[in-house]
Amino acid sequence: MQLIETASKQVRLTIAIGVLVVAAMSCAQAAQPMTAGQQNYMLQCQGCHKANGEGFGESVPDLRSVGRQLLAVPAGRQFYVSVPGSANAPLSDQQLAEVLNFIIADILGDEDGRDDSLTRFTEEEITSYRSIRIADVQRLREDLVKSVTENSLAKKRGGTGE
Numbered sequence: 251m252q253l254i255e256t257a258s259k260q261v262r263l264t265i266a267i268g269v270l271v272v273a274a275m276s277c278a279q280a281a282q283p284m285t286a287g288q289q290n291y292m293l294q295c296q297g298c299h300k301a302n303g304e305g306f307g308e309s310v311p312d313l314r315s316v317g318r319q320l321l322a323v324p325a326g327r328q329f330y331v332s333v334p335g336s337a338n339a340p341l342s343d344q345q346l347a348e349v350l351n352f353i354i355a356d357i358l359g360d361e362d363g364r365d366d367s368l369t370r371f372t373e374e375e376i377t378s379y380r381s382i383r384i385a386d387v388q389r390l391r392e393d394l395v396k397s398v399t400e401n402s403l404a405k406k407r408g409g410t411g412e
């Protein structure tokens with residue numbers, strides 16, 4: 251008899267814990283609804299780029315370093331889409347647009363869309379750049395970074411950069 255009581259207490263305790271876990275999980279979900287862009291970033295990109303975009307030193311660039319400057323010019327936007335990590339991801343063009351827009355909003359910090367130079371990607375823009383193959387990714391990045399940082403310096407000085 252006592253054995254049965256102990257067993258049923260254990261069952262009740264297990265059920266109670268189960269209910270608590272489920273409740274806690276749905277609370278967490280209710281507090282932070284995850285967008286499809288964020289989910290796919292976590293699944294397809296975060297392993298290399300990390301949750302905050304900082305990457306891994308020399309091997310994976312920090313998305314936050316020149317992301318804003320790159321995304322403000324067509325050549326940089328093209329680079330963002332055609333870089334292997336983006337172009338080859340098992341995502342549709344629409345899904346890749348959502349992931350890159352998540353990067354713009356959450357990692358580069360333009361949640362409210364206030365920065366006019368950080369236009370959101372559309373599916374069409376992804377389609378137009380995605381099939382471009384980059385021969386030398388490192389070199390293209392170096393050239394782009396050089397050109398966008400020189401441009402923004404020129405803007406700051408109010409000159410043309412000449």
Ligand code: HEC
Nearest residue numbers: 294295298309310311313330333334335336339349387391
């Ligand atoms: C296996 C590791 C890996 C994964 C997964 C990965 N990337 Fe990358 N990413 C890199 C590396 C390495 C670079 C540097 C350029 C290169 O060598 O391809 C890079 C560069 C980039 C750049 C250029 C940033 C800059 O400042 O130069 C963007 C944008 C980017 N990745 C987006 C993504 C997106 C979006 C995903 C997910 C859909 C993704 N990557 C998945 C490794 C990865």
